[in-house]
Amino acid sequence: MKKALFLDRDGVINIEKNYLHKIEDFEFIDGxxxxxxxxxxxxxxLIIITNQAGIARGKYTENDFQILTTWMLExxxxxxxxxxxxxxxxxxxxxxxxxxxxxxxPGMILAAKEEFNIDxxxxxxVGDKNSDIEAxxxxxxxxxxxxxxxxxxxxxxxxxxxxxxxxxxxx
Numbered sequence: 001m002k003k004a005l006f007l008d009r010d011g012v013i014n015i016e017k018n019y020l021h022k023i024e025d026f027e028f029i030d031g032x033x034x035x036x037x038x039x040x041x042x043x044x045x046l047i048i049i050t051n052q053a054g055i056a057r058g059k060y061t062e063n064d065f066q067i068l069t070t071w072m073l074e075x076x077x078x079x080x081x082x083x084x085x086x087x088x089x090x091x092x093x094x095x096x097x098x099x100x101x102x103x104x105x106p107g108m109i110l111a112a113k114e115e116f117n118i119d120x121x122x123x124x125x126v127g128d129k130n131s132d133i134e135a136x137x138x139x140x141x142x143x144x145x146x147x148x149x150x151x152x153x154x155x156x157x158x159x160x161x162x163x164x165x166x167x168x169x170x171x
Contacts, residue, residue, distance in 0.1 A: 001117050001118065001119035001122075002043075002044075002045055002116055002117055002118050002119065003043065003044050003045070003118065003119055003122040003123050003124075004044055004045040004046070004047050004084070004112065004116070004118045004120075004123045004124075005036070005039040005044040005045070005046050005047070005123070005124050005125075005126070006047050006048075006049050006109060006112070006123065006124065006125040006126070006136065006141065007036075007046070007047070007048050007049070007125075007126050007127075008048075008049060008050060008103075008126065008127040008128060008129070008132045009048050009050035009086075010050065010128075011029075011127075011128030011129070011147070011149055012029065012032070012126050012127060012128055012147055012149065012166065013028065013029060013032050013048065013072070014026050014027055014028055014029060014032075014072075015027040015028075015029060015149075016128070016149075019054035019057075019059040019060060020054075020068075021054060021059070021060035021064045021065060021068055022064075022068070023067070023068060023071050026068065026071070026072065028075070029149050029166060030165070030166075030167075031165055031166040031167035032166055033076070033079045033081060034167055034170065035166045035167055035169055035170055036076065036079075036081045036083075037079065037080070037081055038169075038170040039124070039169075039170075040081055040082065044123075044124070045084040045085075045116055045118065046081065046082065046083045046084055047083070047084050047085050047086075047087065047112050047116075048083060048085070048086040048087065048088075049087050049088075049103070049108040049109060049112070049132075049135070050086070050087070050088045050089070051088070051089045051102055051103050051131075052065055052088045052089060052090050053089075053090075053091070053092035053095075053102075055090035055091075056090055056091050056092035056095040056096045057092060057095060062090060065088065065090070069086050069088075073086070084116065085112060085115070085116070087101070087108035087111060087112060088108075089101040089102040089103070089107070089108060103127075103129075103131045103132055103134070103135040104130075104131040104132075104134035104135045104138065105135060105138070106135045106136075106138040106139035108135070109125075109135060109136065109139035109141065110139055113139070120139055120140040120141045120142065121140065121142045122142065123141050123142065123143070124141070124142075124143045124144075124145070124169075125141045125143070125144045125145070126144075126145050126147055126163075126166065126169065127144070127145075127146060127147070128146065128147050128148070128149060129146075130146075132144075132146075133146060145163055145169065146163070147163045147164075147165075147166055148163065148164050149164075149165070149166065
C-alpha cells in the first residue's frame with residue numbers, strides 16, 4: 001500500500017480568496033513547493049482534496065475550475081512535482097443537496113484510497129479548516145495538521161498541531 005499527502009487547495013496551496021477561479025488571482029503560498037517536493041521524495045503520493053462550492057453557487061463553472069486546475073498542475077510540474085490526483089466537490093447542501101464528498105465528509109479521501117491503494121494510517125492531511133481535519137479523521141488519516149495560512153482558526157476543534165507555515169511539516 002502507498003502513503004499520501006492530502007492537501008486542501010485554498011488556504012494550503014494558494015492564498016485564500018473567496019471563490020477563486022481565475023489564473024490571474026491565484027497565488028501560491030510560500031513553502032508549498034518545498035513541502036510537496038519533500039513528501040514526494042519520501043515516497044508520498046500528492047493528492048489535492050478541495051471543496052468548490054462556488055460551482056454549485058454559480059460563481060464559476062466546472063470548466064473554469066478545470067482550466068485553473070490544469071494551470072496549477074503545470075506550475076507544479078515546472079517544479080518537478082507530480083500531483084497524483086485532484087479531487088473536488090462541486091456541491092453545496094443549500095444548492096445541490098447532501099453529498100458524500102463535501103468535507104467534512106471523507107468521500108474524496110476514501111475515493112483516493114480506493115483508486116490508489118493508499119494506507120491512510122501512514123498518510124498525512126493538511127488543511128486550513130476544522131472541516132478538513134474532520135474529513136481526515138473520519139477517513140482514518142493518522143496525521144492531520146491545521147495551517148494558519150487560510151481561514152482564521154477560531155477553535156482547534158480536534159486539538160491537532162497548528163502550523164504557522166507549511167514548511168514546518170518538513171522541519
